Amino acid sequence: MRLDGFGLFVDDMGTMIRFYRDVLGFEIKEAEDAVNVYLIKDGTLFMLYERKNFEKMTSRKYEYLKGLNGHFEIALYVDTFEEVDIEFAKAVSKGATPVLEPTDEPWGQRTCYIADPEGNLIEIGSFNKPFER
Structure with a gap:
């Protein structure tokens, strides 16, 4: 088994896509309304997955921290x-x-x-x- 990448479960997909793309320079090809987004930075896969869709897929509710x-x-x-x-x-x-x-x-x-x-x-x-x- 080898590490393929890592990801974040996010609340506001559009805002997070714009941040990682426009502020930090991650490469992305998906639209801001995508459910699951793959970004690449220096050959490393970085995924964003919308929380509500992950919860629906897993049939579970999760707790998320607010703020820093x-x-x-x-x-x-x-x-x-x-x-x-x-x-x-x-x-x-x-x-x-x-x-x-x-x-x-x-x-x-x-x-x-x-x-x-x-x-x-x-x-x-x-x-x-x-x-x-």
Whole structure:
């Protein structure tokens, strides 16, 4: 078994599609009224699935947090410390919620946090060198 991608269950599909496409640059081909949307970022599959349709499919009700939530983060990497600052400012200017301004951490990373329109945390960080797997 191998990891294929990850996804979010969302309340407002159109708003979330526009955020990930227009603010963070994810590739998408579906319309804003789609039930299940596949986005790609740097070769990684990222899915958005409308909550009400998932509940209908599974015949269950789920609880969802409102506002900022700390259940997980989506981590985005840039090659330089300067890019952390640039991408943070760009995302906030396009409507992302600022959570943590760019900060130098004791472990050598420069990092910041924003949130998407439904409160999911997104980290933008760098160790001031190109990404290595």
